[in-house]
Amino acid sequence: MARKFLCLSILLSIFWLGFSNPVQAAGDGESKTGFILPHVMDNYEWHFATIGHTHVTLHLPVIIYSPDQGLEFFLSSNFQNHETHKFGKDYGVGGYYIDENYKLFAADPSRTFIDFSITKNVSMMFIIIAVLLFLMLNSAKFYRKNPGSAPKGIASFIEPIVIFVRDEIALPNIGHKKYRKFTPYLLTLFFFIWVGNILGLFPEAANFTGNIALTFTLAIFTFVITNVNGNKDYWKHVFATPGVPVPLLLIIVPVEIIGLFTKPFALMVRLFVAITAGHIVILSFIALIFVFESMAVGVASTIMVVFINFIEILVATIQAYVFTLFSAMYIGLAVAEHDHH
Amino acid sequence: MGLITPGLGLIFWSALGFLIVLFLLTKYAWKPILAALDEREKSIDDALKSAEIARNEMSNLKAENERIIHEAKIERDSMLLKASEAAKQMIDEAKEKAHQEGAKMIENAKATIETEKLAAIEDIKVQVGILSLAVAEKLLKRNFSEDAAQQKLVEELVKDIKLN
Numbered sequence: 001m002a003r004k005f006l007c008l009s010i011l012l013s014i015f016w017l018g019f020s021n022p023v024q025a026a027g028d029g030e031s032k033t034g035f036i037l038p039h040v041m042d043n044y045e046w047h048f049a050t051i052g053h054t055h056v057t058l059h060l061p062v063i064i065y066s067p068d069q070g071l072e073f074f075l076s077s078n079f080q081n082h083e084t085h086k087f088g089k090d091y092g093v094g095g096y097y098i099d100e101n102y103k104l105f106a107a108d109p110s111r112t113f114i115d116f117s118i119t120k121n122v123s124m125m126f127i128i129i130a131v132l133l134f135l136m137l138n139s140a141k142f143y144r145k146n147p148g149s150a151p152k153g154i155a156s157f158i159e160p161i162v163i164f165v166r167d168e169i170a171l172p173n174i175g176h177k178k179y180r181k182f183t184p185y186l187l188t189l190f191f192f193i194w195v196g197n198i199l200g201l202f203p204e205a206a207n208f209t210g211n212i213a214l215t216f217t218l219a220i221f222t223f224v225i226t227n228v229n230g231n232k233d234y235w236k237h238v239f240a241t242p243g244v245p246v247p248l249l250l251i252i253v254p255v256e257i258i259g260l261f262t263k264p265f266a267l268m269v270r271l272f273v274a275i276t277a278g279h280i281v282i283l284s285f286i287a288l289i290f291v292f293e294s295m296a297v298g299v300a301s302t303i304m305v306v307f308i309n310f311i312e313i314l315v316a317t318i319q320a321y322v323f324t325l326f327s328a329m330y331i332g333l334a335v336a337e338h339d340h341h
Numbered sequence: 342m343g344l345i346t347p348g349l350g351l352i353f354w355s356a357l358g359f360l361i362v363l364f365l366l367t368k369y370a371w372k373p374i375l376a377a378l379d380e381r382e383k384s385i386d387d388a389l390k391s392a393e394i395a396r397n398e399m400s401n402l403k404a405e406n407e408r409i410i411h412e413a414k415i416e417r418d419s420m421l422l423k424a425s426e427a428a429k430q431m432i433d434e435a436k437e438k439a440h441q442e443g444a445k446m447i448e449n450a451k452a453t454i455e456t457e458k459l460a461a462i463e464d465i466k467v468q469v470g471i472l473s474l475a476v477a478e479k480l481l482k483r484n485f486s487e488d489a490a491q492q493k494l495v496e497e498l499v500k501d502i503k504l505n
Binding site for chain 2: 184
């Protein structure tokens with residue numbers, strides 16, 4: 001099956017290379033690779049394809065809050081040229097414009113505003129949430145209807161992962177006294193990141209879990225939960241590390257305080273880098289085809305893209321595991337009860 | 342919204358989205374699923390434990406049965422031993438008694454025989470005396486004139502004596 005699929009994808013890529021539009025392929029160097037960064041970043045529209053001169057695009061709502069004008073609603077197509085369908089400084093609406101790099105600005109630079117737009121990533125998040133709720137509520141329904149019986153259907157797919165998160169991530173890192181309290185958070189974290197990573201690998205999907213805003217948010221959640229639940233021992237370790245002479249505390253305490261913030265920072269950067277890098281690698285191999293305009297490179301690139309995609313499926317799972325594992329470890333450190341010292 | 346600068350809007354939406362997912366899944370998915378898993382694990386544990394208990398009880402019962410059988414055997418053996426001892430004793434006693442009884446009877450018989458014998462001898466003695474006297478009397482009544490006649494007489498007399 002996999003081999004057939006591989007052969008088919010190679011044949012298809014040869015076919016598309018042979019018949020691809022020479023005008024499109026003969027752009028300047030920037031346009032051949034320029035799609036990579038916009039793809040891994042956020043956008044105000046969800047552009048699927050351009051067939052001839054028709055753009056298959058989902059225009060998304062732009063929601064702006066400013067202290068002076070309150071909440072304002074636009075559609076991303078309002079900010080585009082009606083013929084070229086490109087954003088630019090010249091196509092502003094209501095005192096705002098989106099520039100060529102998909103950034104929202106106020107026409108008057110002195111104004112402050114907050115951008116609450118339903119961007120491509122936010123839309124992607126809604127899809128992820130829908131998939132998550134569908135999977136989990138369906139499997140929960142199974143347990144409600146068949147108490148005490150072995151799992152079937154979606155539940156049999158979800159259950160081993162739930163047990164893995166509970167028994168291999170939550171229990172050993174947090175300890176048997178308190179792990180139950182944090183297991184729902186860790187389960188949500190794992191599945192949110194995992195489903196996000198996997199769905200992000202689909203063609204046309206947005207790079208939601210590789211966006212630093214999301215990884216920042218999740219890291220903040222872990223940071224808050226860790227420090228809100230930190231017990232006396234935890235804070236004593238930070239501000240008065242036991243067994244350390246007073247002069248050394250002057251060095252240790254600042255290091256410990258910095259350590260509080262480096263933990264979530266590492267979480268944030270790790271997930272962002274791993275997922276974004278994967279997307280960039282895949283897109284770079286695709287860009288090679290347009291750069292070289294050669295059939296041999298096309299075939300080789302396609303094989304590489306398929307290969308990297310398999311690796312990315314692995315990375316998607318590993319990163320979800322690692323984020324959850326480290327969250328559990330940080331929470332475990334904060335709630336651990338020390339008998340000694 | 343640069344590549345490495347988190348956008349405030351996306352932070353807001355992802356925080357909101359994550360919190361909603363966390364709330365919904367915790368309430369409607371994780372708690373029922375984890376509770377069901379705990380319950381199933383508990384029921385499996387209980388089943389295993391009760392099987393273990395049943396197995397122990399079985400082996401206890403078996404040991405108890407064996408003990409009872411063993412005790413019964415010992416009891417039976419001791420009863421048999423006692424019975425045979427008692428029988429032997431009874432036989433011995435009976436033998437002893439019979440022996441004694443027999444000896445006593447023989448003794449009595451012997452004593453009776455002795456007295457009878459003495460009485461008979463006494464009787465014979467008396468009869469002999471009487472006879473002698475009768476002989477003597479007849480002799481004396483005749484004349485001791487002739488020896489031959491005397492001799493004849495004695496013989497006649499002796500013939501007449503009937504030793505009854």
